[in-house]
Amino acid sequence: MARTKQEWIGRTDDSMPSANVRLRIWERFEGVCQCGCGRKIQAGETWDLDHIKPLEDGGENRESNLQPLITAHHRTKTAKENTQRARIRGQKKAHIGIRRPSRMPGSRNSKYKIKMDGTVVDRETGEPV
Numbered sequence: 001m002a003r004t005k006q007e008w009i010g011r012t013d014d015s016m017p018s019a020n021v022r023l024r025i026w027e028r029f030e031g032v033c034q035c036g037c038g039r040k041i042q043a044g045e046t047w048d049l050d051h052i053k054p055l056e057d058g059g060e061n062r063e064s065n066l067q068p069l070i071t072a073h074h075r076t077k078t079a080k081e082n083t084q085r086a087r088i089r090g091q092k093k094a095h096i097g098i099r100r101p102s103r104m105p106g107s108r109n110s111k112y113k114i115k116m117d118g119t120v121v122d123r124e125t126g127e128p129v
Contacts, residue, residue: 007064008021009060012061033047035074037070047071048074050066050078
C-alpha cells in the first residue's frame with residue numbers, strides 16, 4: 001500500500017514550500033500555467049507559486065491553495081488583485097465618510113482662512129498672513 005503525503009501547510013504566511021512540495025504542485029497541474037492562458041511552462045522558464053485565494057482575502061498558505069503561474073503572469077494577476085482591493089477599500093471609506101483631510105489653503109483643515117475680500121488670515125489668531 002502506497003504512503004500518501006500529508007499536505008504541506010506553512011507555519012507562517014511567509015513560509016515557502018520546499019522543492020518537493022513545489023514538484024508535487026507542478027505535477028498536480030501538469031506544468032500548465034493556471035492564469036487562463038493554458039500554456040505549458042517550458043524548461044528553464046521562471047515560474048512562481050500563486051495563492052489561488054490570496055492571503056489578504058483570507059486564503060491559507062497551504063499546498064491546496066497554491067498553483068503554478070509564469071512569473072510575468074503572476075505579476076499581472078497580483079497587480080489586478082491589488083488594484084481591485086484598493087478600489088473596494090476606497091469605496092468602503094467613502095461609504096462610511098472617511099476621507100483624507102484637505103490641506104489646501106482656505107479649506108476647513110487648513111491653518112489659514114481666505115476671506116471673501118481675498119485676504120488670507122491665520123485661523124487661530126485672525127491676523128493677516
